[in-house]
Amino acid sequence: MLEIQGLTKRYGETVAVDGLTCTFEPGRVTGFLGPNGAGKTTTMLVALGLQRATAGGVRANGLDFAGCRSPMREIGALLDAQAVHPNRSARAHLSALAASNRLPRRRVAEVLDRVGLTEVAGRRAGTFSLGMKQRLGIAAALLGDPGILLLDEPINGLDPTGIAWARGLMRELAGEGRTVILSSHLMSEMELTADHLVVIGRGRLITDTSLAAFLDGAAPAELLVRADAPGLAAALRAAGATVRDRADGALLVSGVEAVTVGRIALAERAVISELSPRRGSLEDVFMSATASAVEFGGAR
Amino acid sequence: MIRSEWIKLRSLRSPAWCLIALLAVNVLFGWMIATAQARQWDGVAAWDPVRASLSGVIVTQIAAAVFGVLAFTTETIRSSLAAMPRRSRLLAAKTLVVAVAVLLAGLVAALLAFLAGQAAIAARGVPHAGLTDPGAARAIAGAGLYLTAVALIGMAAGVLTRSTAAAVTGVIAGGLLVPVFASAMPEALARFVVGWWPTAAGLRILATTPDRDMLDPWPGFAVLAGTTVVLMVAAFVTFRRRDT
Known part of the structure; x- marks a missing residue:
């Protein structure tokens, strides 16, 4: 469970997140949605201790993530699939991460197998396609067998088989009782994968509801x-x-x-x-729900 | 944590090449400088064969600095910190791995440069030094320590600037160019730079003959070490606090 309580983050004059309170529950895939500039990434960065909250805070399973002894066992995160040193092999990348959290070495082989990268584990990550890098990023998130998964755009660049695989994996992880948080702009995919939605705009909560209720309510x-x-x-x-x-x-x-x-x-x-x-599609409903919160609207 | 940093360093080829280049260039320049100075020696002026053979570090400190800069700036810092949010531990582990790697490479490089340089000096029939001569072992160890300090200054610059280009430029300008252009400065400033500028003072650790105008070896090195500590502390404080 990931609890966000009264979270505010300001960058100088700009308010990126404005008193956001919401809870991501275990056992389901929660879609974390919002237009560009809504504050999704900032919220995730604060949850991971990468940025400091101006006010309020985030608790992961009741703990402060930044103080955890073995943080990868609490939250597994995929923020940017490209953030891998291009000259380092997939296996070395995962081994270094595992060592930093004192995770057993066998976890590296296990997650490589789970994301289907075992055969290319010795190759330099720079030679990977975006889809393969996404799989590597997902493998890194799974390394600590965490209760919470925070995945930012995990299906960008995956081929249709990969997307179906990722969807199945996320459903499976939620089925194991984990908190799965999925941020994406691909509404059609979100409609197929998420059970629950947290929608934010301009740093504030717009709605926190089940997918079905969101689709019914607004359309x-x-x-x-x-x-x-x-x-x-x-x-x-x-x-x-x-x-x-x-x-x-x-x-x-x-x-x-x-x-x-x-x-x-x-x-x-x-x-x-x-x-x-x-029924209106999630895309239709999302657009009408966030219409007033769009930061960079083009001329219509 | 230390093992994690060691895996990161070991799994790339460029750091290893950086240290091999450091070693090769140090021996080559040690030999060249020793040969040139032995040829020019008039038999009267103060003659420091140890220092002559170890002066390659003036050039190889660039490799050490770049090694230190890249150790931090090639890090995908968000991914690393998302896995290990305790930042001081991450930076401390990195500092230790960088320091040990450069110290070992630097000691080997200094020892080989010493042997090659002394052989070149002896071949010219000029007085040369042996490993057991007073100050020789200290100067060799000092060359390794000097390179380690410069590598850590490079890493601190990488942390503070978060930019490879800015950090490398800053370290080379500050470490190498400022002392080189001392002769073009007003006299009072030049005297300060030659005697007290951290890299100039730090090089005194290579000297085995006294020089009344300069600091003694260990006090000289202490100036460099102190500068390194100050920059590393600044790096830790900044790294702990800032948003990434």
């Missing part, structure tokens, strides 16, 4: 209706529904229940070939 329910009757749209509008025509002839209906659409269609003697609820 207007819409029905996709496909029918052969040209009069149906007018009849629906007459019943108080909002109807939009789609280019392929289908109708997007909101403001009425599905059963009402069915009744009106029956009255109009229209044959319905499709009637399905449409």
